[in-house]
Amino acid sequence: MKENLIALQATLERELAEVEAKIPNVLERFKTGAQIADRAEEELKQLVLGAAFESKEDEIHFFKYIQPSILSKKIYYSQLFRIEADRPKNIREDYKKFLDQELQRITMFFEVHNALYLYFRGGSADKDEQYFLRNSHYNNEYPVDLDGMLDTRFCTVTSFKLAELIALEEVSSYLSLRLDQLYGLPRNMAYKPKLKWTDSKTDLVELVYALYCTGSFNNGVADLKQIFEWLENSLDIDFNNAYSHFRDIRMRKKEMATFLTRLKDSLLRRIEEMEEEPKK
Structure with a gap:
């Protein structure tokens, strides 16, 4: 199964890179990216349901790194498609307010799931069996508000939330860049600051x-x-x-x-x- 997973990830990255390079229209680009990621997720699901993991370590690695990585692409492109489709089209200040509200929504999500984010980004592993094994008590009893979307054969509660965190971190970067492009203060190219920040x-x-x-x-x-x-x-x-x-x-x-x-x-x-x- 490892070879198939590597090939699937490589194909997904290549196809998404082509989408980013060749489709200038943002709505079409994000819609196509979401469709490609959705197909990859379905292929991934069939691989998992059609074969057993050789060890607990393999299962943990899959639900901690591979599945959230691929699922996050679908969430990322779907979120960007929704944002660009729903954004105010005419008044610039309304668009700025809309982007700021989206960033605030993402910040609130990170506040709620801060412990998981710190666990993952900090490289912790002491709760891996609890978080990333499908038969763990945590994943079968933990209350979630996923409206029946969670297929526990294919993902755990934690891997799903982790995919959302990875995706929204990228969405946050996109929104910040849009704000910089549209509303950043113009730089005076002739002026060279006399002071330069030299700490981090x-x-x-x-x-x-x-x-x-x-x-x-x-x-x-x-x-x-x-x-x-x-x-x-x-x-x-x-x-x-x-x-x-x-x-x-x-x-x-x-x-x-x-x-x-x-x-x-x-x-x-x-x-x-x-x-x-x-x-x-």
């Missing part, structure tokens, strides 16, 4: 979120998108998907706000040094 982007995102949460811009009414746009233009930096950097911060095992702690320690150390200077 994750450190800067940590600082931005702290300032946002304390309402430090525009009396607290500035949104994150505005703050990131201002910094991108001021510091000539591209955040790409700032949400992914923030999730990296939340995944830290010991202390989350490491950059803020470093800022505080550096400031207090400098104050102490200044207080000692007159005594020399």
Whole structure:
């Protein structure tokens, strides 16, 4: 079965790459991508239902990596087709509001399933048998709101949710890019910033979120998108998907706000040094 799975994944990636390269119309592209991914999912289902896994490890690997990866493609293209089909067509501000609402919806989904996201992205494995074996007590008793869509012969509760997380992370990147393309502040190409951020982007995102949460811009009414746009233009930096950097911060095992702690320690150390200077 491994050879068939490898061939199926390779074919899917090749066909989707062709769709992205050859179909300029977004609705047609996303519809075709969803159809291709749907066919791949059906082929995958037949492979699984027609053969037994050789070991628990093989079954875990399939439901943790392979099945969510392929299913996520279907969810990704289906979501993008829905978003582009439903978006406001005429008023730019309505479109911006619509995209912001979609991003907020995705953020809320990640908040609900944050533990699973951190488990997967953090490389944990201690709950694999609970999450990714079809006959586990968790997957047969866990309450889900999937409206009868869950075929427990083909996927587990966790593998389905994991596929959604993988897909929505990509959808989030797409929406952020659309906002950047349509509403990003124009860059003055003749102006070269005198200051350049030399710490990591994750450190800067940590600082931005702290300032946002304390309402430090525009009396607290500035949104994150505005703050990131201002910094991108001021510091000539591209955040790409700032949400992914923030999730990296939340995944830290010991202390989350490491950059803020470093800022505080550096400031207090400098104050102490200044207080000692007159005594020399």
